[in-house]
Amino acid sequence: MNLIESYRLHARALLILGLPLIGSHLAQILIGVTDALMLGWYDIAALAAVTLGHSVYFVFFIVGSGFAFAVLPMVASAVAEGDTAQVRRVTRMGLWLSGLYGVLVLPPLIWSEPLMLALGQEPETAALAQQYLQIASFGVIPALLVMVLKNYLAALERTQAVLWITVSAAVLNAALNYVLIFGRLGFPEMGLAGAAIASVLIQLASLLLLMAHIARVTPEHALFQRLWRRDGEAFARVFRLGWPIGLTNLAESGLFSASALMMGWLGAQTLAAHGIALQLASMTFVVHLGLSQAATVRVGYAAGRKDGPGLRQGAKVAVAMSALFAGVTILIYLTLPEVLVGLFVDPADPQRPAILAIGVTLLAVAALFQLVDGAQVVSLGLLRGLHDTRVPMIYAAISYWGVGIPSSYAMGFVIGWGGVGVWLGLVVGLALAAGLLLTRFWRQARHRYQPADLALQ
Numbered sequence: 354m355n356l357i358e359s360y361r362l363h364a365r366a367l368l369i370l371g372l373p374l375i376g377s378h379l380a381q382i383l384i385g386v387t388d389a390l391m392l393g394w395y396d397i398a399a400l401a402a403v404t405l406g407h408s409v410y411f412v413f414f415i416v417g418s419g420f421a422f423a424v425l426p427m428v429a430s431a432v433a434e435g436d437t438a439q440v441r442r443v444t445r446m447g448l449w450l451s452g453l454y455g456v457l458v459l460p461p462l463i464w465s466e467p468l469m470l471a472l473g474q475e476p477e478t479a480a481l482a483q484q485y486l487q488i489a490s491f492g493v494i495p496a497l498l499v500m501v502l503k504n505y506l507a508a509l510e511r512t513q514a515v516l517w518i519t520v521s522a523a524v525l526n527a528a529l530n531y532v533l534i535f536g537r538l539g540f541p542e543m544g545l546a547g548a549a550i551a552s553v554l555i556q557l558a559s560l561l562l563l564m565a566h567i568a569r570v571t572p573e574h575a576l577f578q579r580l581w582r583r584d585g586e587a588f589a590r591v592f593r594l595g596w597p598i599g600l601t602n603l604a605e606s607g608l609f610s611a612s613a614l615m616m617g618w619l620g621a622q623t624l625a626a627h628g629i630a631l632q633l634a635s636m637t638f639v640v641h642l643g644l645s646q647a648a649t650v651r652v653g654y655a656a657g658r659k660d661g662p663g664l665r666q667g668a669k670v671a672v673a674m675s676a677l678f679a680g681v682t683i684l685i686y687l688t689l690p691e692v693l694v695g696l697f698v699d700p701a702d703p704q705r706p707a708i709l710a711i712g713v714t715l716l717a718v719a720a721l722f723q724l725v726d727g728a729q730v731v732s733l734g735l736l737r738g739l740h741d742t743r744v745p746m747i748y749a750a751i752s753y754w755g756v757g758i759p760s761s762y763a764m765g766f767v768i769g770w771g772g773v774g775v776w777l778g779l780v781v782g783l784a785l786a787a788g789l790l791l792t793r794f795w796r797q798a799r800h801r802y803q804p805a806d807l808a809l810q
Contacts, residue, residue, distance in 0.1 A: 356666075363663075363670040367647050373512035375643030377503065377519040382639050384526045384555060386632045388548045391530045393625070393697040397704050399545045400697075401621040402481030404628030405474060408613040409465055410486060414493055415606040417454040419599025420447050421500035423591050425646060426737050428508035429653035440505075441574045442587035447501040448580070450591055455494035462490035474617045478624070481545060488549035492556040499556065502563045507646055508653075511570065518562045526555045597742040601733065604749035608757045608782055615765055615775045622704055623772050626711035629697040630776075634719045634726075637682045641675050641727035645734030652738025665798050668735050672791070675727040686720035711772060718776040725780065725787040732790035739797060748789040757782020 388407075393400045424447040431439035461468070466483035470476065503515050532540050533547025543550070567576055609631065616627040648671040655664035686693075694712035698705045736745050761778025764770050770777070 359663075359666055360670055363651075363667045364674065366651060367644065367667070367671055367674065370507070370510055370512060370650060371643045371647035373516040374507060374646050375640050376516045377512070378639035378643050379636060380516070380519040380523040382632075382635050383523045384552070386636065387523070387527045387530055388552070389628060389632050390697055391534050392545065392548055393629070394699045395534055395544055397625055397698075397702060397708070398477065398481060398621060399548075400628060401478050401617075401624045402545060403485055403548060404624055404631075405469065405478055405613060405617060406465075406482035406485040406489065408610040409469065409482070410462060410489060410493070412603065412606050412610045413458040413462060414496060415602040416599040417451055417458065417493070417497045418500045419597070419602055420450040420454070420591055420595035421497065421504045422598045422602075422737065423447065423595035423742075424501055425504040425508050425649050426653045426740055427591065427594065428505055429650045429738070430656070430740075432508060433654050433656075433658070437573060439587075440509075441576060442584050443591055444501065444505045444574070444576055445580060446584055446587040446591045447505075447595070448498055449583070449588060450595065451497035451501050452494060455497050458493060459490055462486050462493065472614050472617075474614065475621065478617065478621060485545050485549050488546060489552050492553040495553075495556040495560040499559050499563060502560075502567060504646075505576075506563075506567070508650055509571070510650065514563075514566050514570070518559060518566070521562070522555045522559045525558065526551055529554060594740060594742055597746040598737065601742070601746045601749040604746070604753040605729075605786075608753040608761075608779060611758050612761055612775050612779060615761060616772055618766075619772060622707050623711055625704075626694070626708045626715060627772065629694055629708070629712050630715035630719055632697070633686075633693055633716065634723075637678075637723065638726060638730070640678050641730045644671055644675050644727075645730045647671070648731060648734040649738040652735055656739060661798070668794065668798060671731050671735065672728065675731045676724060679723040679727045682723045683720045686716050686723070690716040714773055715776055718773055718780065721777075722780040722783050725784040728787035729783055729790055732787065732794050735794045736790065736797070739794075741793075741797060744793060745790055748793070749786055752786035752789060753782045756785050 388403055389400060392403050424444055427443040428440050431437075431443065463486065464483070465486050466479050469479035469482060474482075506512060506515050529551035530548055532538050533543050533551055534545075535547075536542030540547075564577065567574075613624065613627060613631075616624045648668065651667045651671075652664055655661075655667060690713040691709060694709055694716060695705075697712075698708050702708075733745055736742070757778055759778075760781040761775045764774030764777050765772065766774070768774055
């Protein structure tokens, strides 16, 4: 087989696995976008509050999702080795760890207003954000369990069901939001509370649908039989691989959450515009995330086969596909910013011109970090396929907290560039992370690949 044909096959395999994952992530993001769209049309104060509240929620959620992301390469490795028992063990303990974590983070989510006030948020926005979280926080446990089951199915290359269940959830969320936020079909008008209730119901429905599907299509794994039985060894293995992933996620999501807090210091209009631009950026980011997860599985399989050349070729294809999509995204952001931002604000709202002006500028800056944001998340996926999570965690902490957040503060407030400066700081942190992570992966793939032992620590 010639090199071009090999690259073509790698691209085809990545797309077959990655496209349903991208679609499911996009549908998941659309749930948040729907909340932002409808609340933006309902009330700008509610939009600012849900932007702040979701930023706090997401920090807690993304840390806990580290255990779900650990399940992906571990199940992929077990499948490559034909070890059905190991597939069951690590997935169950991923569910255990995610559920326990969810219980622990409920109190700080429910009583989050003091934290937001201590971080300098406007009292009215902080109070509304806590009202949202006092309901929405009860969705964190089912949401984390859903993440585990999605990664389990992805490792088995059964991603079609993940796609359609998530799409169904997005459609149902839009309908519930319309009914509960605005008070339709005989329901009272609940505004922010309605959006929170819809979010919790959607997470519960998604969990039940995934459990039913898994019980039907993979009965040989018997995931939900004797689920209460503790497996100390598998628990420890998932924990060891998962906690660095969780902290890596925290470093990255903390960068964006810190930016939301800084935008809150600049006022509700700036925070609302930030929320809009971030929702749009999140919709394009999920393409890179889907490619990253597909790359994790493909690298895990190549490692299991002791296929060093195939591992490197697949990695090149994943990075190239991410860069190509980033180029398309940059073009869209730079040519259609008013149209995209304007979707989120009622044309009759008197604050619309100010929010449009801020949002269009932020979207131009978002175009700058598309390439590096995609590169860093794909690199993380490649490294996770090699079970390499601890050094990437350190790189992420340095890039995002040591460089990115100080850069955002310096450019936003010391230099005085405001919201644009805050977002330029994001670019700096993401660019450094992308460079460090890509360099580490290629060093591992080219110089430290050992056919007899791929467990790179």
